[in-house]
Amino acid sequence: MDSTELLVIIVPLSALLGTAIVSELQTQLIRDIFVLPALLYFAAVRMFIGPEPQYTYVLAGVAAFTLFMGISAVLHQILGGEWVGGGAIKLFATVAVALGLSPTARASIALVFLLGIGYLIASRLFRQNAIPSSPFIAAAVVIAFAWEHL
Numbered sequence: 001m002d003s004t005e006l007l008v009i010i011v012p013l014s015a016l017l018g019t020a021i022v023s024e025l026q027t028q029l030i031r032d033i034f035v036l037p038a039l040l041y042f043a044a045v046r047m048f049i050g051p052e053p054q055y056t057y058v059l060a061g062v063a064a065f066t067l068f069m070g071i072s073a074v075l076h077q078i079l080g081g082e083w084v085g086g087g088a089i090k091l092f093a094t095v096a097v098a099l100g101l102s103p104t105a106r107a108s109i110a111l112v113f114l115l116g117i118g119y120l121i122a123s124r125l126f127r128q129n130a131i132p133s134s135p136f137i138a139a140a141v142v143i144a145f146a147w148e149h150l
Contacts, residue, residue: 008045012038013098017141020091020134030087030134035094042098052100060104064096065089067108084115088133095141103144110147111140 016038020030039061046057072084092111096104114136122131 005049008049009042009098012041013095013141016091016094017134017138020087021132021138024087024132024134028130028132030085030091032087032090035087035090039090039094039097042094046097046100050100052102056101057097060099060101061093061097063101064104064108065093068092071112084133088137091134092137095137099141099144103141103148106147107137107140107144110143111136114139114143 016034019034023034024030043058043061047054050057068084068089072089075084092107095107099107115131115133118131118136
């Protein structure tokens with residue numbers, strides 16, 4: 001990753017994830033006012049900067065959105081309630097557009113694992129069914145980058 005990609009992808013992505021975490025912890029919502037402009041920004045930037053072909057970034061976003069919408073729908077049918085909120089789904093799709101296909105695949109694996117552990121801990125220790133997802137998304141991104149460099 002060169003310094004240009006670091007400045008135009010990683011710094012704004014870190015700011016988005018930090019903002020989403022603070023917002024979700026305060027209001028239990030991931031607001032579209034942060035996520036949707038970031039999605040447009042990353043889609044535009046990835047048309048010009050990135051090691052992968054341009055279409056793969058959009059494909060990663062669509063795949064992440066579809067995957068987590070599907071997981072949410074299945075969990076809703078099996079367990080009832082909202083398990084993966086729409087804000088988290090849009091946030092992860094935005095992250096996917098910023099990262100590309102390979103890092104998104106790694107982050108998806110990490111995210112499913114982290115959310116599962118987070119839910120088990122929250123439901124058993126704290127008797128809660130709702131957990132904030134943005135910290136887990138941020139952790140999954142860090143794991144994806146570490147995984148890439150192992």
